[in-house]
Amino acid sequence: MNQSEKAKAFGALHRKGDPVVLYNIWDAGTAKAVGDAGAKALATGSWSVAAAHGYADGEKLPMSVLVETAKSITAAVDLPLSVDFEGAYSTEPEGAAANVAKLVEVGAIGINFEDQVVGGGGLYPAERQAARIRAIRAMAEGKGIPFFINARTDLFLAESDLSKHAGLVDEAIERGKAYAAAGGSGFFVPGLIDPALIEKVCAASPLPVNIMMRTGAPDVKALAKLGVGRVSYGPGPYRSMMEKLKQEAAAIYSLL
Template sequence: MNQAEKARAFGALHQKGNPVILYNIWDAGTAKAVTEAGAKALATGSWSVAAAQGYGDGEKIPLETLVATTRQITAVNDLPLSVDFEGAYSTEPAGAAANVEVLIDAGATGINFEDQVVGGDGLHSVEKQVARIRAIREAADRRGIALFINARTDLFLREGDLSKHASLVDAAIERGKAYAAAGANGFFVPWLIESTLIQKICDALPLPVNIMMRQGAPDVKSLAKLGVSRISYGPGPYRMMMEKMREAAAAVYAAAS
C-alpha cells in the first residue's frame, strides 16, 4: 500500500465494539517486534519515544529527532503508523499544520493531537483547539492523505482524583463534538477507566473513542462491549521492557561480583 492507502486502511480499523489494538512502540526495532506479533497497525507513544532518546516527555525531544524516528520506522515497516505528536510543537494553527506536514512527509498516517498546553498550564480553549485541528485537517487533505487525527483531551489525565472524573464527562463530550466538527477522526480520553463514563462518551460522540490501558482499566473485551474503537498502551510497554533490562543487567553484575 502507498501512504494514502495506508491512511484509509488505518481509519477503517477503528470500529465501535471491535477496537483496533495499538501496543505502543518507540523505534524501528520495536515496530518490527510488534508487527511480527500480529499487529494490524502501529502507534508510537510520546513518552516512550522521548525516553528512548534520553529526553523527557512534553515535546522535549527535538522535532527533527522525532521526525527521524518516524522515518526509520516507516522505512522498514509497511503497516500504517500513528505518531503521538503531543501539541504538534506549536500553539498556533499554522505552525501546527506545517509541522504535521513534515510528519506526513516522514510517512505518518495518523497522529495523536492533545489539547493541553504543552509546557504550560491548563487546556487550550475549545475554540483554539478547533482552529488547530481544522488547520491540520486542511493541510493533510491538501496532500491527499486521510490523516487520522486522534484528538486527545487531557481533562481526565490532569485530574488525579478519579472520583471527580464523572464531573468532567460533559465537558469532554462538548470538546469531542467540537473536535469532530473541525475534522478530527477519533477522540482519545487518557486516564479515564470508569466503565459507565467510558460508555457514556462512546454513546454520545460520533467519533471512535480511544482508551489507554492502565491499572484499573477494563480489559479489552469489556472495553469492546462499552463501544470503544481503539485501545492503546501508552508508555506501559517501554517501562516494562526497561524494567526487565534493568533486572537482567543487575543479575549479570551481581553474578560477576
Template sequence: MNQTEKAKAFGALHRKGDPVILYNIWDAGTAKAVTEAGAKALATGSWSVAAAQGYGDGQKLPMAVLLETARSITAVNELPLSVDFEGAYSTDPEGAAANVAKVIEAGAIGINFEDQNIGESGLHPLEAQAARIRAIRQMAEARGIDFFINARTDLFLQEGDGARHAGLVDEAIERGKAYAAAGASGFFVPGLIEPALIEKICAAASLPVNIMMKPGAPDPAALGKLGVSRISYGPGPYRAMMEKLKEAAAAVYRPL
C-alpha cells in the same frame, strides 16, 4: 500499500465494539517486534520515544529526532504508522499544520494531537484547539490523504482523582463534538477508566473513542462492549521492557 491506502486502511480499523489495539512502540526495532506479534497497525508513544532518547515527555524531544524516528520506522515497516505528536510543537494553527505536514512527509498516516497547554497548566480554549485541528485537516486534504487526527483531551489525565472524573464528562463530550466538527478523526480520552463514564462518552461521541490501558482499566474485551474503537498502551510497554532490562543487567553485575 501506498501512504494514501495505508491511511484509509488505518481508519477502517476503528470499529465501535471491535477496537483496534495499538501496543505502542518507540523505534524501528520495537515496530518489527510488534508487527511480528500480529499487529495490524503501529503507533508511537511520546513518552516512550522521548525516554528512549534520554529526554523527558512534553515536547522536550527535538522535533527533528521525532521525525527521524518516524522515518526509520516507515522505511522498514509496511504497517500504517500513527505518531504521538503531542501538541504539534506549535500553538499556532498554521505552525501546527506545517509541522504535521512533516509527519506526513516522514511516511506516517496519523497523529495523536492533545489539547493541554504543554509545559503549563490547563487546556487550550476549545475554539483555539479546534482551529488547530481545522488547519491540520485542511493541510492533509490538500495533500490528498485521509490523515487520522486522533484528537486527545487531557481533562482526565490532569485530574488525578478518579472520583472527580464524572464531573468532567460533559466537558469532554463538548470537546469531542467540537473536535469532530473541526475535522478530527478520533477522540482520545486517556486517564479515564470508569466503565460507566467510558460508555457514556462512547454513546455521545460521533468519533471513534480511544482509551488508554492503565492499572484498573477494563480489559480489551470489556472496553469493546462499552463501545470503544481503539485501545492504546501508552508508555506501558516501554516501562515494562526497561524493568526487564534492569533486572537482567542487575543479574549480570551482581557480585559473585
C-alpha cells in the same frame, strides 16, 4: 499499500465495539517486533520515544529527532504508522499544520494531538483547539491523505482524583463534538477508566473513542462491550521492557 491507502486502512480499523489495539512502540526495532507479533497498525507513544532518547516527555525531545524516528519506522515496517505528536510543537494553527506536514512527508498516516497547553497550564479553549485541528485537516487534504487526527483531551489525565471524573464527562463530550466538527478522526480520553463513564462518552461521541490502558482500566474485551473503538498502551510497553532489561542486567552483574 501507498500512504493514502494505509491511511484509509488505518481509519477503517477503528470500529465501535471492535477496537483496534495499538501496543505502543518507540523505534524501528520495536516496530518490527510488534509488527511481527501480528499488529495491524503501529503507534508511537511520546513518553516512550522521548525516554528512549534520554529526554523527558512534554516536547522536550527535539522535533527533528521525532521526525527521523518516524522516518526510520516507516522505512522498516510496511504498516500504517500513527505518531504521538503531543501539541504538534506549536501553539498556532499554522505552525501545527506545518509541523504535522513533516510527519506526512516521512510516511506517517496519523497523529495523536492533545488539547493541553504543553509546557503551560491548563487546556486550550475548545474552539482554539478546533482551529488547530482544522488547520491540520486542511493541510492533509491538500496532500490528498485521509490523515487520522486522534484528537485527545487531557481533562481526565490532568485530574488525578478519579472521583471527580464524572463531573468532567459533559465537557469532554462537548470537546469531542467540537473536535469532530473541526475534522478530527478519533477522540482520545487518556486517564478515563470508569466503565460507566467510558460507556457514556462512547455513546455520545461522533468519533471512535480511544482508551489508554492503565492500572484499573477494563480489559480489551470489556472495553469493546462499552463501545470503544481504539485501545492503546501508552508508556506501559516501554516501562515493562526497561524493567525487564534492568532485571536481566542486574542478574548478570550480581555474578561478577
